[in-house]
Amino acid sequence: MSTVCYIDFENLYNSLEQQYGFRLTNQGYVKLKQFLINEFKIEKASDIKLFAIWDFFQHVKSQIALLNMGIVDSVINAPNSTDGKLVVEALTNSKDYNHIVFLSGDGLFLHPAIFLSQELGKKISFVALKKSCCEEFKKLGFPVYYLDDLFNITGYQVSSDCNSLEKTAALSSDLEVVLHKVIHMMYALKTNELAWIGVAHQVIAMRKKQGKTDAPFDNVTNVLSLISEGCKKGIFIPGKQPHPTGTGTQDTIKLNEGNLHVKKMKRIVDTQLSRSVK
Numbered sequence: 147m148s149t150v151c152y153i154d155f156e157n158l159y160n161s162l163e164q165q166y167g168f169r170l171t172n173q174g175y176v177k178l179k180q181f182l183i184n185e186f187k188i189e190k191a192s193d194i195k196l197f198a199i200w201d202f203f204q205h206v207k208s209q210i211a212l213l214n215m216g217i218v219d220s221v222i223n224a225p226n227s228t229d230g231k232l233v234v235e236a237l238t239n240s241k242d243y244n245h246i247v248f249l250s251g252d253g254l255f256l257h258p259a260i261f262l263s264q265e266l267g268k269k270i271s272f273v274a275l276k277k278s279c280c281e282e283f284k285k286l287g288f289p290v291y292y293l294d295d296l297f298n299i300t301g302y303q304v305s306s307d308c309n310s311l312e313k314t315a316a317l318s319s320d321l322e323v324v325l326h327k328v329i330h331m332m333y334a335l336k337t338n339e340l341a342w343i344g345v346a347h348q349v350i351a352m353r354k355k356q357g358k359t360d361a362p363f364d365n366v367t368n369v370l371s372l373i374s375e376g377c378k379k380g381i382f383i384p385g386k387q388p389h390p391t392g393t394g395t396q397d398t399i400k401l402n403e404g405n406l407h408v409k410k411m412k413r414i415v416d417t418q419l420s421r422s423v424k
Contacts (some may be wrong), residue, residue, distance in 0.1 A: 147244040147269070148187045148193075148214040152236055155249035156228050157204075161251055162293075165277045167303040167314050170378075174297070174310035179213050181296055186247050186271065192216045193243075195230045202383050202402045204279020226254070233258045235392060243267040247286075259288060315379070317407055320362055324372050325381065325407065327352055329415045339398050342373050342382075349400045361414050373399075381405055 162168045170178065182194055195216035200207050205275045211217060218235065220228040229252060236258055240246055246262055248255050251274035262268040273287045274280045280290045293299070298307040307312050317325070331340065346369035353363045362368035376382040385399050401408060 147187065148242060149188045149245040149247060150240060150243040151182050151186065151188060151194045151247040151249060151273075153194065153229065154232055154248070154252060154255075155196040155203065155356045157252050159198075159203065160406070161275050164313075165275060166299055166301070166305075168297075168305065168311040169314055171310055171363050173409075175210055175213060176294070177310050179215060182247070182249075182273070185291065186245065189353050192418065195235070197224070197228050197235070198394050199228060201400055203380075204383060205378065205380050226243075229254050236262065240268065242265075243268070245271065247273060249273040251275050251280060253279035253282055256282060256286065256341045259283075260286065261288045263288075314406070317379070317381070318372075318375075321372055321376055321379075321381070322407075322411070323353075323363070324349055324369065324376065325411050326415065327407070328382075328401065329411050332417065333419070338400055342370060342399055346370050346373065381407055 159169070159212050162170065169216060177196060181193060182188055183191070188194060191214040193216070194211060196349060197218045197220060199220045207217065207226070208286075218231065220231045232250075233255070234244060236248075238404055240262065244309045246259075248259065248266050248270070250272070254278070255272075259270045266312075267423065271291065272280065272283045273291045274283070275290055275296045283290050297310055299305045299311075303313050324345075328340070328345055330352075331345065331348060332338070343366070346366045349369050350366065352364055353359065362372060377399070380402065383402050403412075
């Protein structure tokens with residue numbers, strides 16, 4: 147029986163962080179790959195296909211590519227675009243497979259799974275976190291395999307599998323200030339892209355208006371270092387327009403709106419804005 151596995155990578159990455167405060171390490175991706183191959187008898191690593199808007203995940207894309215798994219780019223930055231592309235792929239390009247595995251806890255895949263199972267006679271399995279729609283999958287008779295068991299997760303930031311998972315660190319207060327200012331500017335400019343060099347200048351200008359000129363907001367280089375730290379943490383995402391000097395300081399970057407810290411900061415900014423309107 148030939149098997150293909152479709153991974154909703156955005157759901158995997160964001161759910162691990164939001165539900166448990168974890169991210170997979172390099173060893174974690176290796177462990178996941180080997181589990182999928184062994185458990186579902188997947189013949190080729192390329193039959194494990196990871197779907198995402200990969201501009202948002204450049205910080206992990208290279209290490210995943212080394213494992214020879216299939217990387218599928220959703221390209222279109224719109225709500226549910228990754229889910230949509232994954233569904234289209236599953237419905238149109240699965241004729242050569244008897245067994246289809248969905249790695250996602252998103253209930254959006256229930257109807258495609260039912261169609262593939264009842265209309266096309268495919269065997270369907272799900273791999274998901276316990277804090278997901280997995281109970282709905284089970285109610286409809288689909289086998290469910292738990293990522294919690296694979297990585298020995300027992301609660302928020304509690305796991306005995308420390309080699310496969312890293313805890314997500316809290317943001318520094320300085321980085322939270324930059325994130326706060328960026329979100330305000332995103333609202334003001336109604337854009338999803340900004341040049342980081344411009345962000346640095348605007349953050350400093352906004353701090354000066356508040357009568358605050360203390361370090362690290364006293365020069366552009368310091369703010370760019372903070373932004374670089376944010377990129378490493380996966381909060382800010384490098385874009386596709388590098389500075390001609392190769393320094394990367396003028397990359398166009400996109401805000402990863404699925405990031406837990408971003409969601410939290412957006413709620414704070416939304417509250418502030420609604421109060422100012424009143």
